Amino acid sequence: MKLDILVFGAHPDDAELSVGATIAKEVDRGKKVGIIDLTRGELGTRGSAEIRDREAAKAAEILGISVRENMEFADGFFVNDKEHQMALIRMIRKYRPEIVLCNAIRDRHIDHGRGSSLVSDACFLSGLLKIDTRMEGDDQWQDPWRPKQVYHYIQWMNLEPDFVIDVTGYMDTKLKAIAAYSSQFYDPDNKAPDTPISSKNFQESIGYRARDLGRLVGVEYAEGFTAERVIAADSLGDIF
Template identity: 60%
Template sequence: MKLDILAIGAHPDDVELSCAGVLIKEQSRGKRTGVLDLTRGELGSKGSAEIRDHEAADAAKIMKLSVRENLAFADGFFSNDREHQMEIIKIIRKYRPEIVICNSPQDRHPDHGRGSDLASVSCFLSGLKRIKTELDGRQQEHWRPKQVYHYIQWLELKPDIVVDITGFIDEKIDAVQAYKTQFYNPDDKSEDTPISTKNFLNSIKYRSANYGRIIGTDYGEGFIAERYPAVDSLFDLI
């Protein structure tokens, strides 16, 4: 299966929090979308890796993804090295996405910046013919996505591009709330984490509303570009 967009996240829920609106919108337009989770989020303070597996599957259904895979790298301890790069290259060559969206270049959680670098390097290396990979006993063809974008996470980084997701914010929130162990739950009496408060849950919507305000719509999601997007005319940007 060839994908139009592959979103990569260091943890299950990174994509939902940061770019689910874009994935849902493009899927509604007939594009094929997928998610690659690098870890199972096993170091999370709440829930467990097994529970997160089920939550990620529920979120995938809400987002109507064509595919979701998990490489089960070590949460908190994966590296941007050849071993990890080769596993991501296999996925990129398997699905041949036109666009890859990955973690924020820098963020509160060190896995996010590390995952960002790892995904970016892997996208470049995937286009080199002399790097050989096999999947299911078959030689893979080289492939490099046309664009790599980085979504914005905890830190308020300045986006290069804001995409209108008006009409898709409710489904985005539903996808986030599929992670019942991770985010605000009034019945959960255990100690809060930075992402399990009601304020954090509310922030997902008001951040999207603020991006929408900036571009003159109701809701948006911001992205950082690795290289200048090209347009044929300034009127394409109206």
């Protein structure tokens, strides 16, 4: 299956928290969108890997995406090396996305910046003809494929965006997808240990951050991205 947009996240819920509304908007516009989680979030303080699997499947259904896969890399300990790059190159060549979205270039959680550089490197390497991604005993050749753009979404840290996407009208879907991860976020009846993302303040920040980014460009809600390349427009009228 060829995808228009492939979203990578170091953990299940990274995509929903950061670009859930953008995903919902692109799906609504007829784009084929997929999510690949690098880990199962097994080191998370609350819940378990099995719970996160179920939550991720529910969130995917809410967003209406075409596919969701998990690489099952080691949470907290995966590295940007050949083995992990090759695994991602196989996925990029499998789905052949035009656009890749991935973790913030730097962030509070060490997996975010590391996942960001791993995905970025794999996207470049995926376009090289002489990299053979066939597994042992597999005769099926994967053609090279390099996405046209790699964009990094903004997460815990308030990085300065290079551009924002107007997501007015899609925040409800985003919040429903986030709520699918009920083990992770604010619930006064949940007696599990508190974490930075289980606080009421964090839950409320999802909305006010989107409102603040929207304020900067004159819309109700927006989500922010940083870019690896200079962004071009067809005409001045395309920029608002």
